[in-house]
Amino acid sequence: MAALSAPERRGLLVILSSPSGAGKTTIARRLLAADPAIRFSVSATTRAPRPGEVDGREYHFVTRPAFEAMVERGELLEHAEVFGNLYGSPRLPIELAMADGRDTLFDIDWQGGQQIRNSALGREVVSIFILPPSMAELERRLRGRGQDSEEVIAGRMARSMAEVSHWAEYDYVLVNRDVDETEARVRHIVEVERLRRERQPWLNDFVRSLSREFEAAQ
Ligand SMILES: Nc1ncnc2c1ncn2[C@@H]1O[C@H](COP(=O)(O)OP(=O)(O)OP(=O)(O)O)[C@@H](O)[C@H]1O
Numbered sequence: 001m002a003a004l005s006a007p008e009r010r011g012l013l014v015i016l017s018s019p020s021g022a023g024k025t026t027i028a029r030r031l032l033a034a035d036p037a038i039r040f041s042v043s044a045t046t047r048a049p050r051p052g053e054v055d056g057r058e059y060h061f062v063t064r065p066a067f068e069a070m071v072e073r074g075e076l077l078e079h080a081e082v083f084g085n086l087y088g089s090p091r092l093p094i095e096l097a098m099a100d101g102r103d104t105l106f107d108i109d110w111q112g113g114q115q116i117r118n119s120a121l122g123r124e125v126v127s128i129f130i131l132p133p134s135m136a137e138l139e140r141r142l143r144g145r146g147q148d149s150e151e152v153i154a155g156r157m158a159r160s161m162a163e164v165s166h167w168a169e170y171d172y173v174l175v176n177r178d179v180d181e182t183e184a185r186v187r188h189i190v191e192v193e194r195l196r197r198e199r200q201p202w203l204n205d206f207v208r209s210l211s212r213e214f215e216a217a218q
């Protein structure tokens with residue numbers, strides 16, 4: 001009989017969203033370092049790189065016409081304008097990971113989260129919204145990051161409640177007070193979601209084998 005080509009389990013699409021500065025990139029980096037079974041969806045963006053950001057690692061930095069051509073060719077699973085720049089998740093690496101039963105982590109805004117949840121891949125989505133402990137702390141974190149001008153920080157603070165207003169669309173909501181605690185909670189969520197029955201197709205064969213063993217012992 002031909003070998004089954006289906007993966008042992010379906011890959012998860014883990015979406016992290018939050019107002020800018022609440023800490024999702026920090027949490028995403030820690031999760032990726034701790035869990036080699038999960039890969040990061042490197043977005044395309046028209047935003048300029050921040051100091052230390054590397055093309056192809058944090059983002060694929062592209063021009064607006066190049067981004068628009070990707071949209072035109074259907075190469076992005078979702079895309080949105082955020083803070084005046086375009087951002088989008090390349091479709092091909094996500095589909096390859098899913099076909100292989102590997103998990104993908106997204107650091108995207110609510111618009112992208114909504115588009116992926118409403119796509120054909122929506123059943124595989126686990127969405128997590130991260131809240132700051134307070135708006136004053138959010139502003140402190142944006143400033144403390146030391147990578148954005150006062151004008152950019154003011155723009156992101158001005159948009160923060162618009163992002164927060166989508167919190168109830170997410171499966172899980174965490175307040176990021178302590179980074180170790182938030183990381184641990186996100187890891188627990190991923191572990192538990194991997195154990196959902198529908199994400200373990202091999203269980204059908206396994207339970208059939210238990211049944212055969214049971215019958216043989218009668
Ligand atoms: N629990 C925490 N306590 C204190 N500082 C934190 C915590 N989590 C993250 N930070 C700090 O807050 C700043 C913003 O975090 P980060 O860049 O991860 O936010 P973000 O949500 O990814 O923002 P953006 O949407 O702009 O990418 C960073 O300097 C980070 O080190």
Ligand SMILES: Nc1nc2c(ncn2[C@@H]2O[C@H](COP(=O)(O)O)[C@@H](O)[C@H]2O)c(=O)[nH]1
Pocket residue numbers: 017018019020043044047078079080082083087088089107108109110111112113
């Ligand atoms: N809809 C999408 N949003 C994205 C994507 N990549 C990042 N983002 C979100 O944009 C803001 C700003 O990010 P920054 O790196 O400029 O601070 C933040 O909320 C990200 O989550 C994407 O592919 N699609």
